[in-house]
Amino acid sequence: MKQVRFHASTLLAGTAMALALLAAAGPATAQDATATDLQQINVEGDGNGDGIVDVPAGVSTADREKIQDRYAGDVMQVLRSAPGTFTREPADQPGITVNIRGMQGMGRVNSMIDGVPQTFSNLSGHGGTFDSLLYVEQNMLVGVDVTRGAVSGAEGMGTLAGAANFRTLDVDDVLLPGRDYGVMTSVRAGSNGFDYSRLLSGAVRTEMGEGEIGIVGALSDTKKSPYENGSGILYPNAGDQHPKSGLFKVNLSPNADHKLSLGGIWYGNEFLPGSSGYNWIVENQTYTAKYSYQPGSDLIDLSINAYLNITDLEFDGTNGNVSTFDGRKGTNTTTGFDISNRMRFDLGEETELKLTYGGAYSRDRYEGNAKRGANPDGTLVKAGVFSEATISHGIFDLTGGLRYDYWSLEGVSGYDAPGTNGCAAGGDPCPMETLSRDGGDLNPKVTLSARPLEWLQPYVTYAHTARPPTAAEMFYPGGHSFDGSSDPVNNNPNLVPEKSRGWEFGVNMTTDDLLTPGDSAWLKVGYFHNRIRDYITYDIDTDGAARWVNVDGTTVMKGLEVEGGYDAGRYYAGFSLTLADTKQPEGSAAGVGSDTGRLPDDFLTIDAGMRFLEETLTVGGRMRYVGKSKQAYINQSMAFDVDAYTLFDAHASWQVNENAKIFFNVENVFDTTYMKANSGLMDNYGGVKNGRGRTFIIGATARF
Known part of the structure; x- marks a missing residue:
């Protein structure tokens, strides 16, 4: 397959085309701004309890104000401010790994950009990790929605622990209310x-027949x-990075019944992980087509979505390391689509039935060059059908859902090195036998x-819930494979899916006029208890070979999640608390090959502030507490505390x-020295605390 490469010229050309469409769209007519209609993870609200407090599930959401104004675009910390939600956060890796209820990597959490799964990972040393990595430029984000536990619809296909959707700029995020064309610019230092x-x-937004067209770039x-x-020590593994991104979206609504949205977002970055020895050049492209x-x-509420994601990796040895893996390339390509319909039936006597049903398909393909190392070529296909019905009668809602998820895996058992077993000398390694597995x-x-x-x-x-093994796990060649070949003894075609059986007990509470007229308060409390069988980890198998294996017995993960807030206009407060035990199995050489981290059992975020000048000026502060944790290394006795x-x-x-907003942030006001939890082995092994010291950021946004 020919690789599709993204360069700065691609970004500029694509975005320039979108901006040119703005000028060519013609005269516009005034219209009030409307909320973006998002299919993925149907949580609406601004993070102050609106929407999520009425959902009987573990859900959290953050809007643009929280991400950009309160957290200065640091979505890692936004995620950690939600209960039951964490991230893997090495100082030298801008890729985002979402952890939900102790589970991360290999598709256990469905991490998405605008509803498109991001499944890229680099397994083979040199800053590699078995965790999935999502790449998005911080300024493009206007929201992130998190669902913990079983996820309904297409977003839950083959996912074990939950989902996180990163939403990017759209037309109404740029335009002022009542305006049909405009520009928004933002700058920070x-x-x-x-x-x-x-x-x-x-x-720009303009009339199109009975409807309208909206374009953003x-x-x-x-x-x-x-x-x-x-402590004033320059952290050695936090290297330079300069991510660049471009975006365009076109929203077509010929009338009130039909809507078609087409979009694309590009990301490019080059950085040097401290343990790599090679510069990583990462380029990510995400394309969407959504029709409703x-x-x-009451019988038709149809949604059809299609997507394409391409993530390219290349190792560059221009930093002085021009040895074995200089020139490594790999491409992860994900394609997919889903279709669903919602129906509503009024059964009389305070009884209503809501029915949702549909199907989904995705294909995740990794291809590497001769220097792929331990990144195996392979294809994972997931397909499924799903349905969910809610019957409401009086004060009760009963929801029953059923889904069937099919999976198939195809890859090669290994590679013969050039000059061996009939493989031509002087060429690339030659693939051995092709293997395939499937199930449902x-x-x-x-x-x-x-x-x-x-x-x-x-x-x-x-x-x-269930998660099938990935091609990376089933066809893992073992070690670095420095000559580009692999040993089939490290494959494990007998892997079976991880399966979770879980309970969740929760309560939502909300009220107005609690302390003063016009105020509002809300609280979500949830307890989860999950039993996971056939958990997959890297270990020594019964024949003495190191490979990915299914763990015997049952892994139990449980915990309490609390999230709430209070807003009286002049002043506000919000908090989240997690008290959990999510220890996962650790195999041989844990943390070395798989970089396994262990989440803290408890973490807490409190954010409070006041508003002045008719609530145009907001001043606030935040406390972040993270409890003790461990970084796995070889065995329990050698793990880092x-x-x-x-x-x-x-x-x-x-x-x-x-037209104008000014914002100011101070991270780590008291210049505390600390080691970030779940930051990776190399950060701990280096012996220097990797927490960022006191940092000032000031910025402004203009819309006109």
Whole structure:
């Protein structure tokens, strides 16, 4: 397959085309801004309890204000501020790995950009990890939605622990209310390794027959340098990076019934992981096509989505390392589509039935060159059908769901080195036997919730989930494979899917006028208890070979998640708390080959502030507590202990007028020295605390 490469010229050409369409779109007519209709993870709200407090499940959401103003675009910390949600965060890797309830990597969490799964990973040493890596430029983000536990619909296909969807800029994020064309620009500058960040975007909306057309385009980049920790020591593995990104989207609505959205976002970055010895050149392309048909009928609410994601990796030895793996290339290509329909039936006597059903397909293909190392070529196909019905009667809602997920894997058992077993000398390694495996899982889900009081909603859920093995696990060649060949003894074609059986008990509470007239308060409390069988980890098999294996017995992960908030206009507060035991199995040489980290059992975030000048000026502070954790290394006795830490941040934003906003952030106000939890083996092995010291960031956004 021919690789599709992304360069700066691609970014500029694609985005310039979108901006040119802005100018060519013709005269516009005034219209109030409307909310973006998102199919993936149907959680609406602004992170202050709106929407999520009415969902009988573990869901959290963050809007643009929280991501960009309060957290200065640091979506890693935004994710860690949600209960039951964490990240793997090595200082030298900009890729995002989402951890939900102790599970991460290999598709256990479905991490998406605009609903498109991001499944890339580099397994073979030199900064590699078995975790999936999502690459997105921070300025492009306007929201992130997290679902913990079993996920309904296409987003839950083959996923074990939950899903996270990273939403990017759209037309209404750029335009001022009541405007049909405009430009938005944002710029930041800071200290301690935060050099600058900037965004330029434009959008237009105009009539098209009975409907309208909306177009948005954007360019963005962020420059970061090595930073000092709280002790003033320059962290050695936090290298330079300069991600660049471009985006365009076209939304077509010929009338009120039909809507078609086409989009593309590009990302490019070059960085040097401290343990790599090679520069990583990463280029990511994500394309979407979304169609919805909503004729106003209770029987038809149709959605059809298609997508393509291409992530390219290349090793560059220009930093002085021009040995074995200089010139390594690999491409991860994911294609897929899904279709679903929603129906509603009024059964009378306060009884209503809502039915959702559909199907989905995805194909994830990794291809490497002769220097692939331990990155095996292979293809994972997932397909499935799903349905979910909710019957509401009086104060009760009963939801029953059933899905069947099919999977198939194809790869090669290994490679003969040039000059061996009939493989031509002087050429590339030759593939051995092709292997294929397939299977399927039937996964039910049932939720019972009630509304005995207007402000109270208790619920209970029981669900099955399953994750098939990936090509990386089943066809893993073992070691570095320095000559580009692999040993089939390290493959494991007998792997079976991980299966989880889980309970969740929760309660949602919300009320207005709690302490003062016009205020609002909300609280979500949930307890989960998951039993996972056939957990896959890297270990010594019964024949003495090191490979990915299914663990005997049952792995139990359980915990309490609490999230809530209070807003009285003049002042506000929000918090999240996690108390959990999510210890996962550790195999041979844990942390060395698989870079396994162990989450802290407890972590807490509190954010509070006040608003002044008719609520145009917001001043707030945040406390982040992370409990003790471990970084796996060889065995239990050699594992690194990571101490608990408490950090304080400050933030402020001032909406000067309709057109301009100024914001200010201080990370780690007291310049605390600490080691970040779940940051990776090399960060711990280096012996230098990797937590960023006190950092100031100031910026402004203009819309006109």
